[in-house]
Amino acid sequence: MNQTEIKEFYVEELKLLKRIQSYGKEQRQGKLERVEKVTMLLLYRIYSNLYSSLLLTVAAYKKAKMSFFQLPIGIILRCCYTDCLFALYILSVDKNRAHEELELRTIEYANSLLERREVYRDQVKSTGAEWDDDLIDNFWELTMEDNFLGLLTFNDNLEDLTLTKQSKDQLKEAGFVNTKSVGTTDQKNFLTGIPELEPVATRLFHYYKYFSQYEHFSENGQGDVLASAEKNGTDNIHLPSAIKALSAGVQEMMKKRSNVECDYDDASYEEK
Numbered sequence: 001m002n003q004t005e006i007k008e009f010y011v012e013e014l015k016l017l018k019r020i021q022s023y024g025k026e027q028r029q030g031k032l033e034r035v036e037k038v039t040m041l042l043l044y045r046i047y048s049n050l051y052s053s054l055l056l057t058v059a060a061y062k063k064a065k066m067s068f069f070q071l072p073i074g075i076i077l078r079c080c081y082t083d084c085l086f087a088l089y090i091l092s093v094d095k096n097r098a099h100e101e102l103e104l105r106t107i108e109y110a111n112s113l114l115e116r117r118e119v120y121r122d123q124v125k126s127t128g129a130e131w132d133d134d135l136i137d138n139f140w141e142l143t144m145e146d147n148f149l150g151l152l153t154f155n156d157n158l159e160d161l162t163l164t165k166q167s168k169d170q171l172k173e174a175g176f177v178n179t180k181s182v183g184t185t186d187q188k189n190f191l192t193g194i195p196e197l198e199p200v201a202t203r204l205f206h207y208y209k210y211f212s213q214y215e216h217f218s219e220n221g222q223g224d225v226l227a228s229a230e231k232n233g234t235d236n237i238h239l240p241s242a243i244k245a246l247s248a249g250v251q252e253m254m255k256k257r258s259n260v261e262c263d264y265d266d267a268s269y270e271e272k
Contacts, residue, residue: 001066005240006057012243013054016250020047023254035090035098039257042087046080046250053077070235071222074214077242081208082184084249088201089187091256092194097177104181107171110148184208200252203245210237 001009020043027040053076060069090098120140121133168179182190184205191201214222224235 001070001239003061003064005238006061006066009239009243010054010057010061012240012247013050013057016243016247017047017050017054019247020050020250033260034102035095035260036257038102039087039091039253039260042083043250043253045083046246049076049080049083050246053080070239071214073239074211074223077246078208078211078215080246081204081211081249084246084253085184085187085191085201085204085208087253088191088197088204088249088256089182091253091260092191092197100176100178101182104171104176104178108181110144113144113148197252200245200248204249207242207245 024040024043024047032040053073056069056073056076060066060073063069090101093101117137117140120143121136124131124136124139171179188201188205192198192205194201210223213224221235224237
């Protein structure tokens with residue numbers, strides 16, 4: 001990728017950042033319906049990641065060495081595509097399916113926190129507190145109970161109550177139709193069944209799959225295995241086009257969110 005193409009990539013990133021920023025400033029404040037609120041959070045994530053990519057693009061231009069910076073840029077962009085596809089999914093399914101999906105992801109997030117006890121210990125010890133691990137673990141349990149008690153469960157041992165993940169059976173008993181959040185491929189399959197979203201969702205998914213190569217290490221290289229081995233070589237992708245595909249997806253997010261907002265306004269929706 002030459003300097004001209006890097007500059008074009010920068011221009012497309014900056015253009016999309018400005019569009020998201022302008023959209024955010026125009027949105028109403030205050031209490032929002034859950035899908036509306038989550039869509040804004042996903043737009044913020046895309047904006048934040050894209051801004052980081054922009055800074056790396058500037059560094060790549062100054063150093064005239066895109067091959068060094070393309071790996072972190074690709075990993076960052078992968079997250080943008082997954083967020084965009086997920087936003088389009090929850091904006092396109094019916095309200096009950098969207099809310100169940102959001103609840104499942106919140107539960108899965110709480111489950112993942114159960115496996116970061118060591119991180120919490122290091123965080124506490126970094127403050128200089130001279131507490132043993134058992135005491136820190138006790139604080140950790142109490143913190144989890146305060147914030148995620150309704151999303152987790154307790155084990156069956158009454159003598160040693162500890163928080164554990166909810167089982168599939170427990171989720172079914174609670175009324176969940178699904179017991180696992182929907183994957184990116186399934187999101188794409190649903191979205192491509194909607195004629196007006198099919199071309200956008202297809203391009204988003206293809207770029208997501210492409211940049212997934214960057215996340216998973218291979219001794220043959222990261223990204224396209226046909227990448228040039230030259231000092232300033234890059235793999236076989238036109239990055240400005242990648243941002244244009246993301247921009248089209250973001251535009252659909254904004255359009256569908258506006259439609260959802262109008263639907264709730266017409267129904268005099270009130271958040272419970």
